Amino acid sequence: MNEVIKITDVSKIYNPEAIPVKAVDGVTLTVEAGEFTALVGPSGSGKTTLLNLIGGLDHPTSGTVEIAGTNITTMRENALIDFRLRHIGFVFQAYNLVPVLSAQENVELVMLLQGKSAKERSDRAKELLASVGLPDKLDKRPSELSGGQQQRVAVARALASKPGFILADEPTANLDSVSTSNLLDIMTRLNKENNMTFIFSTHDQRVIDKARRVIKLVDGKIESDSRQ
Amino acid sequence: MIFKVAWRNIWRNPARSLVVIASVAAGLYAGMLLIAIFNGFVVQEIDSAVHTQLAHIQIHAPAFSEDKDIKIVLPNGTELEEKLKNIPGITGVSGRIITTGMISSATAAAGMEIHGIDARDEQRVSKVSEMMLQGSYFKTPRPNSVVLGSTLAEKLGVKMNSKIVLTFQSATGDLTAGSFRISGIFKTTNSMFDQSTVFVQKADLATITGTLNNLHEIAILCADIKQVDATTSDLKKQYPALKVESWKEISPEMAMVTSIFDQMMYIIIGIILLALMFGIINTMLMAVLERQREFGILMAIGMNKPRIFMMILWETVILTMAGIPVGIGATLASLAYLSKAGLDLTQFSKSLSQYGIGNIIYPVLQPAVFLPITIFTAITAILSALYPAWKALRFKPAVAIHKI
Numbered sequence: 207m208n209e210v211i212k213i214t215d216v217s218k219i220y221n222p223e224a225i226p227v228k229a230v231d232g233v234t235l236t237v238e239a240g241e242f243t244a245l246v247g248p249s250g251s252g253k254t255t256l257l258n259l260i261g262g263l264d265h266p267t268s269g270t271v272e273i274a275g276t277n278i279t280t281m282r283e284n285a286l287i288d289f290r291l292r293h294i295g296f297v298f299q300a301y302n303l304v305p306v307l308s309a310q311e312n313v314e315l316v317m318l319l320q321g322k323s324a325k326e327r328s329d330r331a332k333e334l335l336a337s338v339g340l341p342d343k344l345d346k347r348p349s350e351l352s353g354g355q356q357q358r359v360a361v362a363r364a365l366a367s368k369p370g371f372i373l374a375d376e377p378t379a380n381l382d383s384v385s386t387s388n389l390l391d392i393m394t395r396l397n398k399e400n401n402m403t404f405i406f407s408t409h410d411q412r413v414i415d416k417a418r419r420v421i422k423l424v425d426g427k428i429e430s431d432s433r434q
Numbered sequence: 435m436i437f438k439v440a441w442r443n444i445w446r447n448p449a450r451s452l453v454v455i456a457s458v459a460a461g462l463y464a465g466m467l468l469i470a471i472f473n474g475f476v477v478q479e480i481d482s483a484v485h486t487q488l489a490h491i492q493i494h495a496p497a498f499s500e501d502k503d504i505k506i507v508l509p510n511g512t513e514l515e516e517k518l519k520n521i522p523g524i525t526g527v528s529g530r531i532i533t534t535g536m537i538s539s540a541t542a543a544a545g546m547e548i549h550g551i552d553a554r555d556e557q558r559v560s561k562v563s564e565m566m567l568q569g570s571y572f573k574t575p576r577p578n579s580v581v582l583g584s585t586l587a588e589k590l591g592v593k594m595n596s597k598i599v600l601t602f603q604s605a606t607g608d609l610t611a612g613s614f615r616i617s618g619i620f621k622t623t624n625s626m627f628d629q630s631t632v633f634v635q636k637a638d639l640a641t642i643t644g645t646l647n648n649l650h651e652i653a654i655l656c657a658d659i660k661q662v663d664a665t666t667s668d669l670k671k672q673y674p675a676l677k678v679e680s681w682k683e684i685s686p687e688m689a690m691v692t693s694i695f696d697q698m699m700y701i702i703i704g705i706i707l708l709a710l711m712f713g714i715i716n717t718m719l720m721a722v723l724e725r726q727r728e729f730g731i732l733m734a735i736g737m738n739k740p741r742i743f744m745m746i747l748w749e750t751v752i753l754t755m756a757g758i759p760v761g762i763g764a765t766l767a768s769l770a771y772l773s774k775a776g777l778d779l780t781q782f783s784k785s786l787s788q789y790g791i792g793n794i795i796y797p798v799l800q801p802a803v804f805l806p807i808t809i810f811t812a813i814t815a816i817l818s819a820l821y822p823a824w825k826a827l828r829f830k831p832a833v834a835i836h837k838i
């Protein structure tokens with residue numbers, strides 16, 4: 207067994223002084239390499255908050271977050287940025303990309319931050335963009351790409367840093383059904399062929415249907431956790 | 435690529451970038467031009483005072499300056515005058531007989547300082563001869579001719595060739611008078627000087643006062659105003675019994691103009707740079723706040739704070755570097771024109787010339803000023819980027835990502 211994510215009794219309370227909101231409430235969860243997990247639940251159930259905690263974008267109020275065997279719960283901001291760079295890939299709902307950079311440059315950016323050579327960056331960026339079906343869009347700026355194409359570039363960028371897993375918060379929420387299934391096909395293929403671990407939140411039943419594990423959150427608690 | 439992002443961000447909102455470039459250019463331009471105008475004014479004012487009243491160096495018998503007593507002459511004045519003419523670095527020496535007295539026309543009279551001069555010597559020290567409105571500065575020397583200022587001529591109600599009477603003390607202490615004919619009317623930029631000084635030929639005055647071969651004052655002009663201090667101290671050592679004074683010592687208030695100018699310059703530049711600073715802070719802060727989400731995402735995917743900081747700094751540096759040549763270019767263009775055409779202050783000239791200020795200022799900028807001003811401007815611009823950049827570092831990625 208290879209645990210990439212291990213969170214133990216994690217809670218996140220917003221506004222602890224004024225009107226406290228318990229966005230995540232005592233969640234314990236492990237995710238293993240190669241899993242393809244959907245995080246579901248009604249609006250306000252804590253999906254985004256939980257993904258932020260796993261991704262080291264936010265600190266839990268209590269509990270511990272371990273990523274790839276490292277406890278990041280109390281890690282400082284600067285160390286966390288570096289940790290994210292090396293271990294976690296992100297895909298957000300929309301407008302993921304740096305608008306002034308081309309698709310290829312956007313993908314290269316993370317590798318540049320990792321200190322990879324120009325040749326390696328360029329080769330890998332082209333390869334990744336080809337694998338998400340955009341071999342002919344290397345020089346296009348985000349504004350010249352459709353929403354679905356932008357999300358595919360974002361997936362390529364997330365893969366570029368060779369992360370342990372990819373977190374995606376409602377990656378298809380802004381997409382039409384064709385683009386949604388397109389993106390999902392790519393994610394599924396990457397999961398199957400490269401054993402890439404994905405955790406994504408969604409409201410879309412067609413997306414949920416593709417997941418192999420579905421975790422349902424209600425009021426910040428895990429209501430169900432099933433493999434299908 | 436950090437630089438590339440910064441560079442391309444500039445083109446994202448060209449109007450805003452232009453605002454920053456324009457403010458840097460305008461700040462630089464305003465600062466340099468003001469300095470040039472002030473500097474031109476000071477140079478002219480000193481020049482005008484030096485070439486009418488002060489010369490570079492004056493030599494008197496120690497007690498003379500106090501009440502300008504006609505009896506207190508320079509010992510061996512004429513010999514001294516000849517000796518001084520041979521010192522290298524000294525371009526003009528004029529021995530003067532000076533006395534105070536009254537000038538009267540048929541209708542009016544005024545108190546006066548009368549300078550008995552040798553026109554050829556005086557012209558090497560003073561530019562009054564170049565400021566003639568009518569007549570000439572003793573070009574065709576007739577005995578008992580007098581040259582006076584236009585304001586005084588008006589006050590006395592006299593014209594060219596009018597007769598006036600000069601009354602003064604003779605060397606023996608008696609009151610004597612002489613009748614003179616006006617052979618020239620001058621107008622300097624200093625109306626005080628124009629009203630209080632008249633020129634006659636040394637020989638004429640000496641005859642009347644009985645001070646033949648005596649001098650009260652020797653005025654000296656050096657080849658370069660920068661040599662004055664050194665030459666003065668040399669002469670002081672050489673003639674310890676005499677009172678040798680540089681123009682700064684004779685007119686400390688004129689010397690002070692320079693230091694007041696320096697202080698005003700610093701204040702004005704400070705204000706300009708402060709305005710520039712607020713302009714840039716404001717613009718860059720807008721740019722940063724607009725891109726909050728972008729910075730959030732960059733931090734999320736692993737761009738560290740020094741890099742984000744540099745990205746914003748680069749943007750400002752590029753804009754500043756674009757603004758600086760524009761500002762310098764505009765300054766040089768304006769100066770090329772203004773240093774020839776001058777800045778016409780005629781509409782203020784009535785009040786200004788009372789203070790000895792000329793009508794037209796010719797702005798001059800010492801080349802030495804360019805570099806420090808440019809550096810100050812660049813530093814200000816970059817300092818102004820620090821706050822917006824720091825603001826960007828404070829974004830929390832989890833929050834910033836959800837900003838639109």
Ligand SMILES: Nc1ncnc2c1ncn2[C@@H]1O[C@H](COP(=O)(O)OP(=O)(O)OP(=O)(O)O)[C@@H](O)[C@H]1O
Nearest residue numbers: 220221227228229248249250251252253254255256
């Ligand atoms: N920064 C915040 N400050 C205060 N409360 C917050 C903050 N972010 C989220 N919340 C609250 O925490 C709870 C969980 O929010 P969260 O965004 O995690 O839900 P979600 O499941 O992602 O919802 P959605 O499906 O609408 O995206 C909600 O009640 C929300 O109002």
Ligand SMILES: [Mg+2]
Nearest residue numbers: 253254255375
């Ligand atoms: Mg959400």
